[in-house]
Amino acid sequence: MTPKKIDANGSHPDSNGGTGGTFTVRPDRHYIRTTWRSNRFVLVDVTAPAAPPRPADDPNARPPANLAFVLDRSGSMAGEKIRLAKRALEEGFARLKATDRFAVVVYDHEIDVVADSQPATPENRRRALARLAEVDARGTTALAEGWLRGAEQVGLHIAERGVNRVLLLTDGLANVGITDPAELTRHAAELRARGVATSTFGVGADFDEHLLGAISDAGGGHFYFIASAAQIVDLITGEVGETLEVVAPGTTIEVTHPEDVRVESLSPYRFSASDGRTAIALGDLVSEQHLQVVLRLNFPFGELGREVAATVAVTDGDGAFAGASGGSNSVTLLWAYADDRTNDLQPRDPEVDRVVARLFAARIREEATWLNKQGHFDEARGRVEAVARRIRAYAGRDPEMRQIVADLEGERAMWAAPMSAMELKVRHFASSSMARGRDEYGRAQRRK
């Protein structure tokens, strides 16, 4: 197959022709400098295909789901929270079929496997709910072991072509067993590499949003902030629904480039780079999910007139993106070395600039919540100011980018003073969801 060649000034002309996934690739600028290292941004706009319509009773209608629900039953969960968490599981179960599997683990300082991983038959679901009804809130929070025991249940029955995921719900801090955030995050990444993903749900004001966010990032799942117990049922059943609608498992952007060009994902996805290939792991995409991913390419200096190419491809475990771009699944972009004047005067793609600015703003706000929480108030304000200045430098007269700058500048005083735990969580969640292309409730965004 022939890669579609396009001028780095324009967007890729092909759009959705059939039922497969599609993507477009747009660079912000065409020229790079001969005597400086240049950063250039590339916007990769990815849309997953729609799930094919199939009769509801067809057992092969979708890949099987292999889930473990891990619930915090520590003392602070007493009352409304544990009651609603149980109801969320009941509603989540109702969406599973006998070809799916589920397990239920509850934890405080002890770990109780309420239901081993088992097929989601009506009888098994009924029995598990009856056992769950006897679970009360008590004790402390052995988050790590509870989570890992849930992951073990998923790991025992990995569905090769299905979705294997732990849903971890907590309202507190890990205070028994492994509590080091770095170690927990590493476990999440290692489990993901072994086929078990983790999504996290934090309830109320007392959990660690940066830890749960890092576990779901590293674990290839999603993070949800549940501000009030009333949202528990909707958000858990929503995540169960997403696992049942995965159409492009393990979606990855692959960039092939000269070895002296450095490629990174500015969007907060894990990526690995070696030998002129950089792979950005977007995770499992659901039916018609839409993501905008920003890459940053750092070019070395080079001789005037020489062209540099990079090829962008989107792949996944089900071939949902085969032929996504005019019969091929790759697009080749070209940049040209030019003198400083040509570089200074070259046109920019304002749409790419806007996406980059939104992403910069979201990521710096996410960082600022962490700094503020640690008491680094001046640094939080200083870093937000620096990003505002940076966006202002290329915003020109664009109203949207000027508004982003104005918003960041308007928040300076806020970041420089202590904020409440709840306010930090609200702002952390809003910015982390935005940077990951998810909506205000943390849900996947779909092609409208």
Added chain:
Amino acid sequence: MTVTDYSLPELASLAGVTPRTVRYYIAQGLLPSPARVGPGARYGDAHLARLRLIKQLQGEHLPLAEIRARLATTPANDLLAYGSRSQTSPAARASESAVDYIRRALAGTPPVVSALQSNVPSASAAAPAASATAPFTSALLPSMPAPVPMSLDEPDETLPAPLTEPARSQWDRLALTPDIELHVRRPLSRPLNKKVEHLIRLARQLLEEDQP
């Protein structure tokens, strides 16, 4: 793996060599001929893998004859693997199952860590750096998402590193025509680089009629 083929300029720019170099290697028998000949010639991932291997062997200062001998004894599959060795799936990289990993983690024995976190700062090394006094960067914080290991507000363009490390300099061969080359040791200072650019422009104007 991506099914892709490349034109000559694409192949050359992906491998970081000039088209002329590619033609030279083909003429020297270091690279197989393309599927078609002429302006529509197409090259594949095997060509790219082989080109990168040649570049690496040249970096080890091996003479072309020695490189040719080594290529002749390397099976084609290994070559392709060389070009795509970062393409292993997560499952293939993991050396043990999720269940084994979890049981070892819970037993307190350090599990075997796979190499998947190449872009992720080592979490254990990062922990002390996240202290209150350390300057903040997202790369140093284990509890932050791991993505971009440099500061977000980095300027668009940065000056090349100062020329204090002669070991890092390299000779670039700039083809002015198929028969005339200019050799430049990089990096150059900015003013000198400007002069070289000027020289290339003048030379190309002068020699234009000889361009293929």
